Amino acid sequence: MINRPFGHQERVTELLTSPPPPQADGLHAWALSDSTELRSLRARLRQAVNAFAATDGAALDEIAENMVLVATELATNAIRHGLPPVTVRLLHTADQFVIDVADHDLSAVPELAGTRPPGAGGRGLHLARALSLQVGWYATDTTKHVWACFPIHP
Known part of the structure; x- marks a missing residue:
């Protein structure tokens, strides 16, 4: 989980409207037509992040799991x-991964x-904001x- 400063409260109700970092380079892309392909996406994304981590010498277990959850x-x-x-x-910059879903x-x-009760759905973007550094759209x-x-x- 991304640590926010103590006392920091998210009051933003809209997402950032901008492209991801312009210097991001592509690592992999996957096309999906329906939800039956999500399981395969999770496995391939985890594999791609771990392969990148192996060449970079980083241990990305928690980051990879957060990325897989948010991508899903x-x-x-x-x-x-x-x-x-x-x-x-899956894109990357010198210090960040970017998941871009179109x-x-x-x-x-x-x-x-909004303030839906737990279990009522619609919490995916909130989850993405909680587990990532930044979320936006364009x-x-x-x-x-x-x-x-x-x-x-990490």
Whole structure:
């Protein structure tokens, strides 16, 4: 989990509207058409992060698990509420990983769920914000992207 300063309270109700860091380089990309492919995405993402960590000498167990969880939540949202195909990309900068999930529904803006009771759904973006350094979204002419950044070095 990302540690926030003591007393820090998230009161932001909207996501940052901007592309991920522009200097991010692509490591892998996966196309998904439905939720049956999420299990495979989790395994391939974990494998890609661990392979990168092996070459970088970092131990990324907790970071990798957080990334897999957030990628699954964002991809589930895109599959459920967007238009396929959904593309999940793993990017990196010198000090961060970026998960970027794109779908083709330009009519809906990603929104943080309000005060729904636990178990009522709609908490994926809140979870992403809690487990990552930063979460944002942007749109191109054909796709809507939601992204989250994670530290490469614990």
